[in-house]
Amino acid sequence: MTAPAREATGARSTSAAAPAGEFSARCADVLGSMGRHATGRQVWAGLGSAGVLGETYRAQSPAAGVDRARLGALLAAVDAHVGIGSTLAVCVQIASSLPLLAAASAPGPARDMAAGAVAGEAVVAFGATDEATGSDLAALSTTLRLDAEEIEVTGTKRWITNATQCDAALVLARHRPGRHFTSFTWVLVPVTAAGVTVEAADTELFDGSGTGHIRLDRVRLPRSQVVGRPGMALASFAEHIAVERLAGALWGVALCRRVLADTKRRLAARPYGDGSLWHLEGVRQRFADTLVLVRQLRALTAELGDRVAVHHDTTAAALLKSSAAATVERVLAECAQLQGAEGFAAGGIQHLRAQAALFGIGGGTRELMLSVVGDAADTVLAELAD
Numbered sequence: 152m153t154a155p156a157r158e159a160t161g162a163r164s165t166s167a168a169a170p171a172g173e174f175s176a177r178c179a180d181v182l183g184s185m186g187r188h189a190t191g192r193q194v195w196a197g198l199g200s201a202g203v204l205g206e207t208y209r210a211q212s213p214a215a216g217v218d219r220a221r222l223g224a225l226l227a228a229v230d231a232h233v234g235i236g237s238t239l240a241v242c243v244q245i246a247s248s249l250p251l252l253a254a255a256s257a258p259g260p261a262r263d264m265a266a267g268a269v270a271g272e273a274v275v276a277f278g279a280t281d282e283a284t285g286s287d288l289a290a291l292s293t294t295l296r297l298d299a300e301e302i303e304v305t306g307t308k309r310w311i312t313n314a315t316q317c318d319a320a321l322v323l324a325r326h327r328p329g330r331h332f333t334s335f336t337w338v339l340v341p342v343t344a345a346g347v348t349v350e351a352a353d354t355e356l357f358d359g360s361g362t363g364h365i366r367l368d369r370v371r372l373p374r375s376q377v378v379g380r381p382g383m384a385l386a387s388f389a390e391h392i393a394v395e396r397l398a399g400a401l402w403g404v405a406l407c408r409r410v411l412a413d414t415k416r417r418l419a420a421r422p423y424g425d426g427s428l429w430h431l432e433g434v435r436q437r438f439a440d441t442l443v444l445v446r447q448l449r450a451l452t453a454e455l456g457d458r459v460a461v462h463h464d465t466t467a468a469a470l471l472k473s474s475a476a477a478t479v480e481r482v483l484a485e486c487a488q489l490q491g492a493e494g495f496a497a498g499g500i501q502h503l504r505a506q507a508a509l510f511g512i513g514g515g516t517r518e519l520m521l522s523v524v525g526d527a528a529d530t531v532l533a534e535l536a537d
Contacts, residue, residue, distance in 0.1 A: 171220055171221070171224060174203070174206060174221055174224055174225075175224045175227075175228060177201060177203055178198070178203055178224065178225055178228035178229070179228050179231075179232070180201075181197045181198055181201045181203060182194070182197070182198075182228055182229060182231075182232035182233065183232065184197070185197060185232065185233065187232070187233055187234060188233070188234065188358070188359065189232075189233050189237060189359070190237055190240075190316060190359045190361070191236065191237040191238075191239070191240020191241060191274075191312075191313060191316060191359050191360050191361055192240070192274050192313075192316040192361065193237075194229060194233055194237050194240070194241055194359075195240065195241060195244065195268075195271055195274055196271040196272070197271065198225075198229075198241070198271060199268070199269060199270050199271015199272065200270070200271045201271075203225065204245065204249075204268075204269050204270075204271060205269050205270075206221060207221045207222055207225050207245060208221075208250075212253065213249040213250045213252070213253035213254075213265055213269055214250065214253040214254050214265075216250060216394070216460055216461060217245070217246065217250070217394055217397075217398075217460050218460070219397070219401075219452075219456040219457055219459075219460045222245070222246070222397070222398055222401060222460070223401040223404070223405070223452070223456075225241075225245070226238065226241070226242060226398060226401050226402040226405055227401075227402075227404075227405035227408075229241050229242075230402060230405045230406055230409060231405070231409060233359065234358060234359050235356075235357065235360075235406075235503070235506045235507070235509075236356070236357035236358045236359035236360035236362070236506075237359035237360065238402065239312055239357060239360045239362075239509065239513075240274075240312055240313050240316070240359065240360045240361060242395070242398050242399065242402055243277050243312045243313065243395060243514075244268065244274065244275060244277070244312075244313060245398070246391070246394045246395040246397070246398040247277045247391045247392060247394065247395045248268070248275040248276070248277045248321050249265050249268055249269060249275070250391055250394065251321065251337070251378070251379075251387055251391045252264055252265035252268070252275065252321065252339070252378065253265040253266075253269075254379070254387070255378055255379060259375050260339055260375055260376055261339055261378045261379075264318070264319055264339060267318075273318045273319070274313050274316055274317040274318055274361075275313070275317055275318065275319055275320070275321055275339075276311050276312065276313040276314050276317040276319070276320040276321065276361075276365070277311065277312065277313070277320075277321055278308040278311050278314075278320040278321055278322040278323060278340075278365055279308075279323045279388060279392075280308060280309060280310055280311065281293055281306065281307070281308060281309070281323075282306070282307040282308070282309050283309075285516075286515055286516055286519050288323065288335070288385065288388065289330040289332070289334075289335075289385070290330065291306070291323065291324075291325060291335075292306055292325070293305065293306025293307070293308065293322065293323065293324045293325060293367065294306060294324060294325050294326075295324035295325060295326040295336055295338060296326075297326050297336070297374070297377070297381060298374070299374065300373070300374055301371055301372070301373060301374060302338065302371070302372050302373075302374055302376065302377060303369055303370065303371050303372075304322060304324055304338055304340060304367045304369075304370045304372070305367055305368060305369050305370070306322075306324065306366075306367050307364060307365070307366050307367070308320065308322065308364065308365040308366075308367075309352075309364045310352060310362060310364070311362065311363060311364065311365055312357075312360050312361065312362050312513075313360065313361045313362075314349050314351075314352075314361055314362060314363030314364065314365050315349055315351050315361040315362070315363040316361035317342060317361065318341065318342060319339050319340060319341045319342060320339075320340045320342065320365055321337055321338075321339055321340075321378065322337070322338045322339075322340050322365075322367065323335060323336075323337060323384055323388065324336055324337075324338055324384075326381055326382070332385040332386065333382040333383075333385075334382070335382070335384040335385050336377060336378075336379075336381040336382060336383075336384050337377070337378035337379055337384045337387065338372070338376055338377055338378065339376045339377075339378050340365075340367065340370060340372065340376065341372075342365075344370050344371075344372060345370065345371070346367060346368040346369050346370040346371070347365065347366070347367060347368075347370055348365075348366045348368070349363050349364070349365050349366075350363055350364045350366070351363045352364060356502075356505055356506045357506065357509075389463075389465055390463040391463075392468075392514060392515065393459050393463045393464065393465050393467075393468035394459060394460060394463065394468075395514050396459070396468040396469070396471055396472035396475075396514055396515065396520075397452070397455075397456055397459040397460060397468055397471055399471075399472060399475055399510060399513075399514055400448065400451070400452050400471035400472065400474065400475040401452055401456075402475075403448060403475035403476075403478060403479045403510055404445060404448055404449045404452060404475075406479065406507065407441070407444075407445045407448075407478065407479060407482045407483075408445060410482065410483060410486050410500065410503070411438070411441060411442065411445065411482065411486065413486075414438070414486040414489055414490060414500075415429065415438065417489075417490055417493065418434060418438070418489060428489075434489065437485060437489065438485075438489065440485070441481065441482045441485050441486065444478045444481060444482060445478060445482060447474075447478070448474055448475060448478045451470065451471060451474055452471060455467040455468075455470060455471055456471075459471065465523060466523060466524065466527040466530065466531065469515075469520040469521075469523035469524050469527075470520075470524055470531075472514065472515060472517070472520045473517050473520040473521050473524060475510055476510045476511035476517040476520070477511075477517065479507050479510040479511075480507070480508075480510070480511060483500065483503060483504045483507050484504065486500055487500045487501055487504055
């Protein structure tokens with residue numbers, strides 16, 4: 152699919168973005184008409200046609216970057232109405248794929264695809280993770296041959312969100328040997344191109360996300376499918392993955408709040424002695440401990456969010472990502488324990504815990520994020536003294 156040429160703004164053109172409360176209400180209105188099992192593509196199409204996706208960005212343009220408050224409101228609304236897989240499908244695309252495509256310096260396939268995607272008419276997969284390399288992107292084996300008029304891409308991308316429901320994949324490929332950061336280039340690969348095969352990932356944890364593996368066997372495309380300047384891909388990856396890490400932290404706050412509210416209702420409804428489980432002091436203290444953690448994460452997103460959204464601060468993004476991973480894991484583990492045997496029911500919190508493990512892995516493992524923070528220890532210490 153090639154999206155129609157247009158400016159990469161919202162489906163609805165307005166002179167000013169709607170107030171935050173109205174924006175949240177519009178998100179809920181769109182999502183409320185969908186079932187809990189709506190796929191990521193269905194959610195994306197609905198939000199795009201309502202103009203919501205465009206309004207998530209400053210100046211209503213993906214090239215201008217996300218608006219932190221609106222991004223948080225959007226992800227909270229999606230998390231409240233559909234499953235984790237479909238929320239993941241929205242999160243990755245809105246934070247990483249669209250801004251990177253829209254930032255292309257010249258009109259062409261990248262900017263056209265971004266315009267179609269922000270209108271909800273196209274879905275783009277973010278094909279960074281290579282076969283057997285994980286977070287070590289400098290070791291990826293997907294190769295790109297660059298000629299004056301044509302390119303050729305070969306390799307395998309694994310565990311790619313939106314793979315089975317996308318129109319094109321934004322593929323990170325190596326155009327020359329070596330681990331130097333200038334050895335890599337982005338390519339927009341239509342999934343209908345000869346040599347492209349897509350296989351669904353063998354997991355039920357992320358239904359709705361379209362997670363799968365994309366194989367590229369000598370895929371030949373026009374040179375115009377190159378996105379950005381050759382050699383600048385890792386630099387742009389670092390910039391846009393930072394925003395995805397912010398999105399993950401915002402989503403983590405919303406997810407934890409939803410799970411905590413559900414857990415409190417269950418505790419209050421379960422009889423114990425003359426009252427309920429909620430009336431036990433020890434239970435309330437354990438619950439309060441998780442509330443403290445979520446408030447801390449929320450405060451961190453408020454403090455650092457704009458540094459990531461506006462300035463693409465990689466250390467701030469690593470702080471957010473590592474904090475979100477630890478908070479989500481701790482909160483869901485505690486809530487699962489408090490819910491007891493009921494948590495093992497189909498679709499219960501024990502299943503949700505397995506799904507939520509992605510907060511510590513997707514977009515960079517928590518250990519990798521802590522390494523980033525450690526490398527910037529002097530800067531972080533100096534900021535604590537302010």
